[in-house]
Amino acid sequence: MTRQSLSQKLTGNRVWKSIFRVPNTGNDENRARIIAESFFWHIHPVKVKTHSLKITYTWGLGVISFFLFLLLTFTGIWLMFFYTPSVDTAYQNISELETRVNYGILIRTMHRWGAHLMVLAVFLHLCRVFFTGSYKRPREFNWVVGVLLWLITLLLSFTGYLLPWDQLSYWAVTVGTNIAASIPVIGEQLRVLVLGSKEIGQDTLTRFYALHVMVLPVVMSILIGVHFWRIRKDGGLSSPMEQEEDVNGGER
């Protein structure tokens, strides 16, 4: 029996091979199969345009936004372990992260800064797509999905804002929801619908919590799935290779 190197032992056994079905042996056929015979086939083709790897074209903003969504999901679930959405305990739960939970403050901080960063990254991604004309045929509807994802990002951030139940949360949400109340005729009812009562209180916290940890993340996950699937089906990222002289009258 020949001696095997550590990496051979690691990648040569049945368990490894059951997970990574195609060995990474460095020829293009295997490189193709690594994508085509794995999960990545759902979101990536075997080959991509060199143009779509240009950093100055995408700035990686879509990937960064998605990564932040994942990071927020994991840190968010972790925060749920230590949090009860009750006006009596919520604030205490959060302040006790500092004293009673290992790395409590750090994880909460990453959740918060990560959320701010995601709001920024998603908006910049939207700007990138606009300024490179990437919303054009056949990607029209994926642009609409993207705009919806941007709005859901804002709502996710806003609903999360209330949960620490401190003065910043309380008054920010007061200001935010007062805008809804200004709509003629239905405004007041709309505010009650959002807050769960006339004033911000337990009902509001319950609603915002349910929206923040359940409803909005689920809606967002579904839309992200559609968004990615459409990118794949529309031939990956846009590039100048797709330019056509006008057929549909873009000229004034």
Place this chain on the structure above:
Amino acid sequence: MSPEPREVFPKDTKKTYGLMALVKGTSPMVEKGPEDTVMSWPNLLVMEALAMLGTGVLLLAGSILVSAPLREMANPDVTENPAKAPWYFLNLQELLMHMHPALAGVVIPGIVILLIMMIPYFDRSKKDIGVWFASPKGRKIALVSTMYTLILIPATIIFDEFVRVRSLLNKPEIFPGWIIPIGVTGGLIVVLYAIILFWRPNRREVLVGLFTGFVVTYFLLILSGTLFRGMGMRLTLPWDLPPGALTF
């Protein structure tokens, strides 16, 4: 009655049975230039991993340096001054100070979002897809639009803060609340449009100019609401902001 036995077709040893589907159209490279592609593994996947890793490391470092704030427990009897929305809604809160709340908080954002969603259905040309700012002309238009917005939005805010539209005309309420703000906002857009037309742009270049105006306004109003609004949401210089005026 027993079910009829189903016929089983024997395997033909000469066939591979490997063809899974026929698709419409030609292969992706027909009528395209020389192939300009690379393997997704490792090129794309490694770049994606690096982008994620970089973001994660930066976020971790930032979070170690500055912790998330936690103020006093929520108290409906003690109003925060200034009472601000989260930073990404401060552009709406800034608008709120100049017009009827329904116009600032519902009508304008609603129209803007609808218009943004409609962009691809309005601009259907594929002439300049994949090119930043569409063309050199588009680049110039974006620059002019940026400068126009950078000057006029702060000027409008400062005018309304120190001269106050309401002090000039406050009755009936529909004037300072609706008609004047719509007139000013609409006027700013129409003038920008007229300036853009000066370059004889195509539809996409017009959109680049208008969207640039939107993006710059979006960030300017956030900046104004975040860094320049102090006690009672009065205009203040950033270094004179009261403690607690930053809503991160």
